[in-house]
Amino acid sequence: MIGIVVVSHSRALADAVVELATQMTADDGPTVAVAAGADGGLGTDATAVAEALVEAASPDGVLVLMDLGSAVMSAELAIELADLGGTEVRLSPAPLVEGLVAAVVRAAGGADLATVAREAEAALTPKQSALGEPAAAAGPPGEDGPGPPEVSVTLTLVNPSGLHARPAARLATVLGRLDAEVVVAANGREADGASSLELLTLGTGQGTGITVSATGPDAQRAVDAARVLVEEGFGELDAGTG
Amino acid sequence: MTQSLTQAQLVAWLGAFRDAVHEHRAHLTELDAAIGDADHGTNLTRGMDAVMALVDSDDVPDTAASLLKAVGMKLVSTVGGASGPLYGTFFLRAAAAAGDAETLDAEAVLGMLRAGVEGLASRGKASVGDKTMVDALAPAVQALADAVGRGDGLPAGLRAAAVAAAEGREATTPLEARKGRASYLGERSTGHTDPGAASATMLVEALADAVA
Numbered sequence: 158m159i160g161i162v163v164v165s166h167s168r169a170l171a172d173a174v175v176e177l178a179t180q181m182t183a184d185d186g187p188t189v190a191v192a193a194g195a196d197g198g199l200g201t202d203a204t205a206v207a208e209a210l211v212e213a214a215s216p217d218g219v220l221v222l223m224d225l226g227s228a229v230m231s232a233e234l235a236i237e238l239a240d241l242g243g244t245e246v247r248l249s250p251a252p253l254v255e256g257l258v259a260a261v262v263r264a265a266g267g268a269d270l271a272t273v274a275r276e277a278e279a280a281l282t283p284k285q286s287a288l289g290e291p292a293a294a295a296g297p298p299g300e301d302g303p304g305p306p307e308v309s310v311t312l313t314l315v316n317p318s319g320l321h322a323r324p325a326a327r328l329a330t331v332l333g334r335l336d337a338e339v340v341v342a343a344n345g346r347e348a349d350g351a352s353s354l355e356l357l358t359l360g361t362g363q364g365t366g367i368t369v370s371a372t373g374p375d376a377q378r379a380v381d382a383a384r385v386l387v388e389e390g391f392g393e394l395d396a397g398t399g
Numbered sequence: 400m401t402q403s404l405t406q407a408q409l410v411a412w413l414g415a416f417r418d419a420v421h422e423h424r425a426h427l428t429e430l431d432a433a434i435g436d437a438d439h440g441t442n443l444t445r446g447m448d449a450v451m452a453l454v455d456s457d458d459v460p461d462t463a464a465s466l467l468k469a470v471g472m473k474l475v476s477t478v479g480g481a482s483g484p485l486y487g488t489f490f491l492r493a494a495a496a497a498g499d500a501e502t503l504d505a506e507a508v509l510g511m512l513r514a515g516v517e518g519l520a521s522r523g524k525a526s527v528g529d530k531t532m533v534d535a536l537a538p539a540v541q542a543l544a545d546a547v548g549r550g551d552g553l554p555a556g557l558r559a560a561a562v563a564a565a566e567g568r569e570a571t572t573p574l575e576a577r578k579g580r581a582s583y584l585g586e587r588s589t590g591h592t593d594p595g596a597a598s599a600t601m602l603v604e605a606l607a608d609a610v611a
Binding site: 166194195196199200201202203204226227230231233234 | 442445449472475476477478479480481483484485487488522523579580
C-alpha cells in the first residue's frame, strides 16, 4: 500500500483533514504522515517534510498532498533532503481536503501510486458535478473487443442517502481490494467501482436501482460483496441489523 | 587580485544580514502587508536569529561549505514562509558549489552565488520580471560576473553586485506579480516594491559590507 504525506502551514488544519479522511476507511488504511507548521507557528518546514516522507515511505511509493504557497517548495526541497532510497514520491496538485479524502480511500483499496494520484487530482469532480459544472467524463477506460465473462447484479439502495460519501468509500475500498474490474451503473451513468469519487457522481439516493457488473478472477466475490453491503444499507439502517 | 573570502567574512556577512533584517523588519513587513501576508520581516528575523545562535555557538562549522549548509538547513526549518525554502536552497546550493575549496577567490565566490541564485530561481520557478527575489539577485550575479571578468577585486565586484541588486529591487515596483501570494492580487500588486527583492538586496549588501 502506498504511503501518504500531508504538508500544511497549520498543525490544526492538518490534523483535522487527516481525521476527516481516515474516518472514511477502516483501521487498515494507508500510513498518513503529517508535516505541519514551522518553529511552533504557521509555516512549512522542509526538514519536517523530509521526516514525514521517511515515515510514510513504502515500496509502493508516497503521495504528497499540500495546502498552498511554501508547502509546495518545502515538499520539493524535502525530496532532495530525505534519504528515501528508491522510493517513488509524487507531489499532488490536488486540493488538500478533497484530494486527501480521495487518496486515502483509494490507497486503502490497494491501488498503485499512479492510480491514487489520478484519483486525488480528480477529487473536485463530485463538487463540480453537484454544483452543475461540467465535469470530466466519468467511467472506466473503454476496452475494445470481447471482454472476459461478466457477472452482474441489480440492486436497490435501501440506506437513507444512497451512495453518499461514506457508503461510496466503503464500497470502493472493498471492491478495490478484489482482483476484478467493477462497473457500477445508475441513472444512466457508469462509475469505476473502486473509485469513491466516481461512485459519488452517480447521484444516487434511497431507492435508486444500481447495476454492479464485474469481470476478472474475483468478479463473483465483487458482486457478492456489493450485494451484502447494499442489502445491509452500509450499516446505516436503524433496525438492529448488527 | 588574490583576495579571498575568509571564514570570518562569511560569519560577518551572516551577522550583517541578520542586523539588516532586524533594522528593516517593520519595513519588510509593511511591504509584505501591501501585497502578501505581512510575515516576511518576522519570518526572516526569526530565521536569521536562529542562524546566528548557531554561528555564535561553540560548534560553528569551520569550513565555508559546512557553514553555508548549516545556515541553509536552519533557515529551512525556522523561517516558515516561502522565503525559508528559497533562501534555504540558496545557501544549500552555495554550499555545494563551495565544496572543499580552501580559499574562496572572486571566481569561487561568483560560482557560489551563481549556484545559489540559480537554485533559488529554480525552486521558486521564477524569472527576472516576475516581481520576486530573483529580480534583485540575478542582476547582482551578473554584475559580479562582469567585475570578475574585468579583473576587479572581490570588494569592488561585490559593491557593484549590491548596486545592481538595489536597482533590480527598485525595478520591481511597477511590475505585476506573477509568483507567490502577491500574484493573487494581479494588477493590484503594481506600485509596491517586492519584499523578497528588498530582503535579497540586503543579503547582497551585507556581503559587500563584510568584505569591504
